[in-house]
Amino acid sequence: MSRALRKIGARHGRPKPTVGCPWSRAAKTRRLNAIAKLLHNLPPDEAAYYEDEVDIHLNPKIGPDWMVCGQQKEVATPGKNEKKYLAGAQSVRDKELVWVEGEQKNSMLFIRLLWELVQKHPDVKVIHIVLDNYSIHHTQQVKTTLTTPHGQRIKLHFLPPYCPDYNRIERTWEDLHANVTRNHRCKSLEELMQLVHEYLQRRNQEMCQQYGMAA
Numbered sequence: 001m002s003r004a005l006r007k008i009g010a011r012h013g014r015p016k017p018t019v020g021c022p023w024s025r026a027a028k029t030r031r032l033n034a035i036a037k038l039l040h041n042l043p044p045d046e047a048a049y050y051e052d053e054v055d056i057h058l059n060p061k062i063g064p065d066w067m068v069c070g071q072q073k074e075v076a077t078p079g080k081n082e083k084k085y086l087a088g089a090q091s092v093r094d095k096e097l098v099w100v101e102g103e104q105k106n107s108m109l110f111i112r113l114l115w116e117l118v119q120k121h122p123d124v125k126v127i128h129i130v131l132d133n134y135s136i137h138h139t140q141q142v143k144t145t146l147t148t149p150h151g152q153r154i155k156l157h158f159l160p161p162y163c164p165d166y167n168r169i170e171r172t173w174e175d176l177h178a179n180v181t182r183n184h185r186c187k188s189l190e191e192l193m194q195l196v197h198e199y200l201q202r203r204n205q206e207m208c209q210q211y212g213m214a215a
Helices: 002-007 025-040 107-120 140-145 169-181 189-211
Strands: 046-057 083-091 097-102 126-131 154-158
Touching: 025 126, 025 154, 046 107, 046 169, 046 189, 083 107, 083 169, 083 189, 097 107, 097 189, 107 126, 107 140, 107 154, 169 189
Parallel strands: 046 126, 126 154
Antiparallel strands: 046 083, 083 097
């Protein structure tokens, strides 16, 4: 059977868990098309970002890795897990990542990210943010923030529920896990976070070089 599967180009991998979008196909398509049109026709005096949060665990994510034949790699875990959270925004134009770090994944973490974007773009007319429907994005704190003079320049564009494939920052978080957190051997959360920051900073430098932006 394995030989037959290889002949047709099948590969051995991990299935991806998914949840079906509760919206009708027409409603989902309308929302996605509206966001795509907005981003495609983005005026020069406006900015746009994909936004999402990611959990960083001291207990390493276990995944595939290279090992010598006949030996199995061991990954020591600290036992008691510790966590930190990042809220990130990835630029639609040049893929630069802006992020903030926190002890809790809550509305204040999200609001701190919004403030970082406002400070980064003091002169743009509108900052568009494409994001999911996570509850921390819908709180009264967030609504109040968006009514402030700075907050009124921010426009949130919510994706249809359970559509992570349309949020391009998700791939960045996957790469972060693949290159830093998976099978890591850090003994402290501080050590792990240092590696996370170094990886994201290198990534931004590579995007800067690729898109010819000023460092």
